[in-house]
Amino acid sequence: MAKPAAAQMKHDMGGMSGHGNHKMPMTGTNPILSEGRPLKDLPRLPNQSAVPGVFKAKLAAEPGVVRFAEGLDTPALLYNGTNPVIEASEGDKVEISFSNGIPGEPTTIHWHGMPVPADQDGNPSDPVASGGERIYAFDLPEGSAASYWFHPHPHSLTAEQVYRGLAGIFLVKPKDDPIPPEYGDTILMLTDLRIAADGTMPDSTMVDFMNGRVGDHVLVNGQKNPAMVVAFGEKRRLRLFNATNARFLRLKFENASMTVIGTDGGLIEKPAAVDELLLTPAERVELIVFFDRPGAAKLTTLDYERGWMGPDKPNEAGMILLTAHVSDEAAGAMPPLPAKLRSIESLGNPVVTRRFVLTESMGGMDHGGISMQGMDHSNMSMSSDSMGMKFMINGATFNMNRIDEVSKVGQVELWEVVNEADMDHPFHVHGTQFQIVEHEKNGKISTPFYRAWKDTVNIVAGETVRILLRQDLPGPRMYHCHILEHEQLGMMGTVDVQA
Ligand SMILES: [Cu+2]
Numbered sequence: 001m002a003k004p005a006a007a008q009m010k011h012d013m014g015g016m017s018g019h020g021n022h023k024m025p026m027t028g029t030n031p032i033l034s035e036g037r038p039l040k041d042l043p044r045l046p047n048q049s050a051v052p053g054v055f056k057a058k059l060a061a062e063p064g065v066v067r068f069a070e071g072l073d074t075p076a077l078l079y080n081g082t083n084p085v086i087e088a089s090e091g092d093k094v095e096i097s098f099s100n101g102i103p104g105e106p107t108t109i110h111w112h113g114m115p116v117p118a119d120q121d122g123n124p125s126d127p128v129a130s131g132g133e134r135i136y137a138f139d140l141p142e143g144s145a146a147s148y149w150f151h152p153h154p155h156s157l158t159a160e161q162v163y164r165g166l167a168g169i170f171l172v173k174p175k176d177d178p179i180p181p182e183y184g185d186t187i188l189m190l191t192d193l194r195i196a197a198d199g200t201m202p203d204s205t206m207v208d209f210m211n212g213r214v215g216d217h218v219l220v221n222g223q224k225n226p227a228m229v230v231a232f233g234e235k236r237r238l239r240l241f242n243a244t245n246a247r248f249l250r251l252k253f254e255n256a257s258m259t260v261i262g263t264d265g266g267l268i269e270k271p272a273a274v275d276e277l278l279l280t281p282a283e284r285v286e287l288i289v290f291f292d293r294p295g296a297a298k299l300t301t302l303d304y305e306r307g308w309m310g311p312d313k314p315n316e317a318g319m320i321l322l323t324a325h326v327s328d329e330a331a332g333a334m335p336p337l338p339a340k341l342r343s344i345e346s347l348g349n350p351v352v353t354r355r356f357v358l359t360e361s362m363g364g365m366d367h368g369g370i371s372m373q374g375m376d377h378s379n380m381s382m383s384s385d386s387m388g389m390k391f392m393i394n395g396a397t398f399n400m401n402r403i404d405e406v407s408k409v410g411q412v413e414l415w416e417v418v419n420e421a422d423m424d425h426p427f428h429v430h431g432t433q434f435q436i437v438e439h440e441k442n443g444k445i446s447t448p449f450y451r452a453w454k455d456t457v458n459i460v461a462g463e464t465v466r467i468l469l470r471q472d473l474p475g476p477r478m479y480h481c482h483i484l485e486h487e488q489l490g491m492m493g494t495v496d497v498q499a
Pocket residue numbers: 391424425426481482483486487491
């Protein structure tokens with residue numbers, strides 16, 4: 001029998017303060033999650049405003065209980081008891097009355113990728129205390145239609161609040177959508193669950209802090225390998241959100257064809273057929289999947305080397321995330337996908353160049369020299385700073401009271417992000433969308449296949465990625481690694497955008 005949620009949460013929340021002797025769940029005793037159930041839609045947050053062009057709702061972050069495995073209650077942190085979807089339109093005014101019902105912890109809501117004012121964007125410097133309330137208010141400008149998401153961003157607590165369940169989807173719809181409505185519009189929110197034999201989520205270990213926390217099960221809308229039924233010849237619009245703390249998802253659709261139509265910041269210019277794609281933490285992709293073969297089409301994972309350190313390297317390949325059963329009955333006539341989806345102008349010539357160098361330090365030892373072989377991980381749950389692991393940008397860990405860069409509203413900048421670490425780091429910038437100019441590794445330069453708006457880009461170990469960006473709203477903005485444990489251990493900085 002599960003303990004009451006609040007008591008359980010309190011117990012679980014103690015894990016990062018260093019009392020540390022929680023055991024890793026034993027292999028073989030892990031709960032089995034049932035597969036193949038019909039794919040559920042995440043619940044929509046109802047609009048409480050009757051005024052056209054206004055979206056108003058209440059959101060509460062609070063402890064709750066989720067049934068992931070048969071007969072087991074999993075204490076979690078949720079928004080209104082779930083992972084809600086907010087759907088609004090370009091031009092709308094948004095007003096979210098937020099309350100923090102998490103016992104003993106501050107939190108914030110960060111509107112990931114959205115062009116919201118800095119003081120409405122849930123910065124760590126704007127916490128909502130436990131029991132406190134605030135209103136997040138912002139307008140959705142023309143051209144902002146995209147697949148965004150939202151999650152907490154409090155100082156030193158983001159990683160834990162997110163893996164315990166706090167995340168939601170924010171869809172901004174365009175006034176005129178070029179994608180045929182016959183394709184539907186399906187949200188697939190990918191999360192990563194680690195669940196112990198008693199149904200609880202174990203505390204993070206040192207390996208989790210090093211690599212980012214990877215779970216036992218990658219879930220879609222909270223379900224393991226859910227099923228959808230499609231007609232032979234049907235085309236479906238699928239929006240994939242990587243809402244995991246640290247999973248690198250190299251994805252393939254077996255027995256169906258994938259075409260990319262959108263990225264973090266909305267539609268790309270022209271559809272781009274792909275065989276596979278890499279979706280790193282916090283990234284989104286919009287796909288048209290063409291079910292052009294009978295049988296079962298499966299969204300599966302392929303192997304990816306992202307520079308794992310220490311033991312417990314997860315097997316990335318061969319997970320089945322979603323199964324589409326293709327019926328024998330042919331779909332009705334499907335309108336074609338337009339050849340042109342939108343225009344994306346280049347941001348133009350930068351007037352400022354900034355350089356950000358990403359490095360790791362493992363407790364004073366050279367990161368290549370640390371040996372994790374044979375370490376007993378029953379005792380590896382400990383406070384993150386006790387091991388002295390650091391993740392840095394330009395040699396410094398995050399300091400909330402320090403401005404690292406000073407910029408100007410409307411100024412086009414070239415950011416050169418250099419990964420001198422041994423792991424990949426997905427780099428995210430708040431408050432705007434950027435354009436990737438090029439990737440450089442070992443002197444070899446490659447340019448993206450298509451122009452796209454992005455707010456998160458994976459920087460492969462040893463690679464330099466150059467991006468163009470412009471902030472249109474003033475105020476302090478964070479930039480950080482979206483492996484949330486790395487963000488927590490310092491891989492974050494602040495750019496102050498001046499009016
Ligand atoms: Cu990182």
